[in-house]
Amino acid sequence: MKVNVIGAGLAGSEAAYFLANKGIKVRMFEMRPITSHFTSRQDEKTGTHDVRNATQTRPITTTEAHKTDKFGELVCSNTLGSFEITTGAGLLKKEMELLNSLVIKAAKHSYVKAGSALAVDRNEFSDFITKTILSHPNIEVVREEVESLNENELNIVATGPLTSEKFSKYLKNLITDDYLYFYDAIAPIVEASSVDFSKGFWGSRYDKGDDYFNCTMTKEEYDIFYNELLKAEKVPTKDFERVVHFEGCLPIEEIASRGYETLVFGPMSPKGLKHHISKDVYAIVQLRKETKEGEALSLVGFQTKLTYKEQVRVFRLIPCLRNAVFSRLGSMHRNTFLQSNKLLKPTLELRKNPNILFAGQITGVEGYSASAATGIIAGINAWLKLEGKEPTTPPKTTMLGALLDYISSKEGELQPMNPVFGLLPDIEVHKKHKKLLKAYRALFDMKKFIEHHKIYD
Numbered sequence: 001m002k003v004n005v006i007g008a009g010l011a012g013s014e015a016a017y018f019l020a021n022k023g024i025k026v027r028m029f030e031m032r033p034i035t036s037h038f039t040s041r042q043d044e045k046t047g048t049h050d051v052r053n054a055t056q057t058r059p060i061t062t063t064e065a066h067k068t069d070k071f072g073e074l075v076c077s078n079t080l081g082s083f084e085i086t087t088g089a090g091l092l093k094k095e096m097e098l099l100n101s102l103v104i105k106a107a108k109h110s111y112v113k114a115g116s117a118l119a120v121d122r123n124e125f126s127d128f129i130t131k132t133i134l135s136h137p138n139i140e141v142v143r144e145e146v147e148s149l150n151e152n153e154l155n156i157v158a159t160g161p162l163t164s165e166k167f168s169k170y171l172k173n174l175i176t177d178d179y180l181y182f183y184d185a186i187a188p189i190v191e192a193s194s195v196d197f198s199k200g201f202w203g204s205r206y207d208k209g210d211d212y213f214n215c216t217m218t219k220e221e222y223d224i225f226y227n228e229l230l231k232a233e234k235v236p237t238k239d240f241e242r243v244v245h246f247e248g249c250l251p252i253e254e255i256a257s258r259g260y261e262t263l264v265f266g267p268m269s270p271k272g273l274k275h276h277i278s279k280d281v282y283a284i285v286q287l288r289k290e291t292k293e294g295e296a297l298s299l300v301g302f303q304t305k306l307t308y309k310e311q312v313r314v315f316r317l318i319p320c321l322r323n324a325v326f327s328r329l330g331s332m333h334r335n336t337f338l339q340s341n342k343l344l345k346p347t348l349e350l351r352k353n354p355n356i357l358f359a360g361q362i363t364g365v366e367g368y369s370a371s372a373a374t375g376i377i378a379g380i381n382a383w384l385k386l387e388g389k390e391p392t393t394p395p396k397t398t399m400l401g402a403l404l405d406y407i408s409s410k411e412g413e414l415q416p417m418n419p420v421f422g423l424l425p426d427i428e429v430h431k432k433h434k435k436l437l438k439a440y441r442a443l444f445d446m447k448k449f450i451e452h453h454k455i456y457d
């Protein structure tokens, strides 16, 4: 039996590579047109790769961000984030390495010096992935846009944040209409240990529990914050991202630009909390728990297009966030992703049809490494299914397991999530040692997971 992998990005390439190495035949579909010298089969005489020999049957299309025909193309920054295991991205990459990740191999092959970040030469990086995939005897590459799936075959959908329009329409019908989003609005997340809890109080509006921490601001503090927010530098909007913002989901700086008081009547309103606060409190910022343990807190209503540097500068003007450590910064961009919490199992199988697995950014994870990592899990589970075994997911104590648990079980609306330490269950040790111990536990548990499922014999 073969597996169809749709999309030759980071996730699709990982899934195909895993399966092909297990001796499973893979049919990999990629819609971007062939423009370079790679092939689906290595030319036996010359050893070169000529992509013009790859199967290309129907008209082809591309995305607004990809520039090449290569697999695993990095569409923007050339870094895969930190490789220190005490950062979420670093720990995830170490786990991926244990899982024999193709993306990590490609990154090591094309590494360029960038301090503690894993930066790569983007051409060498995607050349490595493309050559590996195209020369694999178990992978057939078909250069065409997939418009629908054969739902009786085993499929891994890894079409990414810029999934083609026709296929998006099909997906909308396959799942419930409302559960495919085309735009994300991410608010920053802070590490709870860096919040000054003396500058506010816990409590929900109208005394409905105490799930929120309310950072309080005087008029003078609001004044400074407001003026700096208006002046702050924004990320320029790309043409294809010029989508109309939903009124309920405007960037915080856009709301601010509508007048001095709009924020105080909107996300920074003390409405329903006034009886808790003194007269000199003019505005509040609500922090909401992102994880059960409450180690990560998001700034409610603070989706933003400010540059990362400016977000740190401006949001630290909020008194309780003076020394805030941001584990994720805000962003708003076009992004096709599922409400996986309503649709997927933590194994990445579609609940209503387990023949269809999803991987990559479309599952609601964010960023290169997390997207690629989910591709490995989709590959592992397609293999387990073909072996007649139960699909699985890494333990929640691993960064990858925690991420999969988050996207498949988050209550309410799912906004894309990247690997952050706050997702990992707590360990009762001094703050100073917490991250390192969580990282060691994660790597130990990932090794046990790999051994238990005999993923690599």
Ligand SMILES: Cc1cc2nc3c(=O)[nH]c(=O)nc-3n(C[C@H](O)[C@H](O)[C@H](O)COP(=O)(O)OP(=O)(O)OC[C@H]3O[C@@H](n4cnc5c(N)ncnc54)[C@H](O)[C@@H]3O)c2cc1C
Residues within 6 Å of the ligand: 006, 007, 008, 009, 010, 011, 012, 029, 030, 031, 032, 062, 063, 065, 066, 072, 073, 074, 075, 076, 077, 078, 144, 145, 146, 147, 158, 159, 160, 161, 162, 163, 164, 167, 334, 359, 360, 361, 362, 366, 367, 368, 369, 371, 372
């Ligand atoms: C503009 C932009 C900038 C970004 N910048 C960053 C960044 O700096 N850092 C970061 O970590 N993340 C960034 N991301 C997120 C990044 O795209 C993802 O993290 C990562 O590339 C997703 O991997 P993926 O495998 O899920 O999707 P992709 O890598 O996008 O791969 C999906 C593949 O599927 C193909 N495809 C789509 N539809 C079809 C179809 N119907 N049939 C056949 N093939 C199809 C596409 O051509 C593509 O090759 C950015 C995303 C965008 C859109």
